[in-house]
Amino acid sequence: MDHAAATMTTAPPAPSQKGTLMNPIRVGVNGYGVIGKRVADAILLQPDMRLIGVADIATDWRIKSAANRLPVFASTAEVRQGMHDAGVTVRGSLDELLTQCDVIVDTTPKHVAAGNLERYRGAGVKAVLQGGESHATTGHSFVAQANYATALGRDSTRVVSCNTTSIVRVLGALDTAGLLQRARGVLIRRATDPWESHLGGIMNTMVPEPTIPSHQGPDAQTVLPGLDVVTIAAKGAHTQTHTHFWTLQLSREAARDEVLDALRAAPRIAFIRMSDGLIALNSTIELMRDLGRPRGDMWEVAIWEDLVTVTGNEAYLAYQVYNEAIVVPETIDAIRALSGTVTDAETSIRLTDKSLGMRQDFLTRPEDSDHDR
Numbered sequence: 001m002d003h004a005a006a007t008m009t010t011a012p013p014a015p016s017q018k019g020t021l022m023n024p025i026r027v028g029v030n031g032y033g034v035i036g037k038r039v040a041d042a043i044l045l046q047p048d049m050r051l052i053g054v055a056d057i058a059t060d061w062r063i064k065s066a067a068n069r070l071p072v073f074a075s076t077a078e079v080r081q082g083m084h085d086a087g088v089t090v091r092g093s094l095d096e097l098l099t100q101c102d103v104i105v106d107t108t109p110k111h112v113a114a115g116n117l118e119r120y121r122g123a124g125v126k127a128v129l130q131g132g133e134s135h136a137t138t139g140h141s142f143v144a145q146a147n148y149a150t151a152l153g154r155d156s157t158r159v160v161s162c163n164t165t166s167i168v169r170v171l172g173a174l175d176t177a178g179l180l181q182r183a184r185g186v187l188i189r190r191a192t193d194p195w196e197s198h199l200g201g202i203m204n205t206m207v208p209e210p211t212i213p214s215h216q217g218p219d220a221q222t223v224l225p226g227l228d229v230v231t232i233a234a235k236g237a238h239t240q241t242h243t244h245f246w247t248l249q250l251s252r253e254a255a256r257d258e259v260l261d262a263l264r265a266a267p268r269i270a271f272i273r274m275s276d277g278l279i280a281l282n283s284t285i286e287l288m289r290d291l292g293r294p295r296g297d298m299w300e301v302a303i304w305e306d307l308v309t310v311t312g313n314e315a316y317l318a319y320q321v322y323n324e325a326i327v328v329p330e331t332i333d334a335i336r337a338l339s340g341t342v343t344d345a346e347t348s349i350r351l352t353d354k355s356l357g358m359r360q361d362f363l364t365r366p367e368d369s370d371h372d373r
Helices: 003-007 034-044 061-067 077-085 094-098 112-122 144-151 162-176 216-221 256-264 281-290 327-339 345-356
Strands: 025-030 049-056 072-074 103-106 126-129 156-159 180-189 229-235 242-250 269-272 301-304 309-311 314-321
Touching: 025 034, 025 094, 025 327, 034 049, 034 061, 034 103, 034 327, 034 345, 049 061, 049 094, 061 072, 072 077, 072 094, 094 112, 103 112, 103 327, 112 126, 112 156, 126 327, 144 162, 144 327, 144 345, 156 327, 162 180, 162 216, 162 229, 162 242, 162 256, 162 269, 162 301, 162 314, 162 327, 216 229, 256 269, 256 309, 327 345
Parallel strands: 025 049, 025 103, 049 072, 103 126, 126 156, 180 229, 269 301
Antiparallel strands: 180 242, 242 314, 301 314, 309 314
């Protein structure tokens, strides 16, 4: 036997890098509502993440359906007994969930997460909050295509709201292409989430937001500070999705194809066409169901391609925002950014979009690489 070989020792295996199949990012979700349940399902699809469990205060059908397939934790000590009495198997408290997590996604109702943040920090767990919280709560607002790099390694970030996410995606695409000078938009918001229609919401009217600009424009500027944008918003008497109408002043005269190419170059934007019969909000939602999307979700911004109009240095467009789902892919990317496991936005976006089956055009074959995300 060779003496060198006989005396050579085997080095211990290197520790597995976080965010791999062998060492996935451990994620919990606090708040199993409209966004939380979608985020939980998206985490289950990620090859580099492991869903540790979901926490909530509900004791009804919402958490019972989760308990049939996911580990459930009680968000408060008070509700734990109520869950038990309702027949829900409770794996532990929120604090016990945190001890097992690298990242917690807080999808609790507006302003609740702000009160939870110090609890997460005290547990040494990174936190992804949602757009119901203010920018000041975390000091960072997130949209993957715009500012992924600035979230790397932070202890917390805030994924902006559904409307703001769409604004950053669309206007950000034109800004990146050097085409956008300023943008003025009118937003027609849905009255309430569909599942809460029985609890309230306006009927037979439209309610303008009481200030101009409405909050969505300034919120977009927390992600893209140089964006010249003004938004005017109103709440309509419907529950299916938001709709945006934009008048854009371009930085120069441009052809319509230039504007379309800039939008096609960006992730998470899909085109729909009235010529295909997609003439209203409900028809797009029906298409998502026909495509077999879970819960009929649409994670993309759906721009009406045949409405995009360009005249000289002005452009006009309209698009649809599926408020229940659009922030889900951004939340997944925020988990990776805070963890620092994927350091570039393009790679994370590609991983997320492939796992969800996101598209650039809904009516082409999924295997067509020119249109499949």
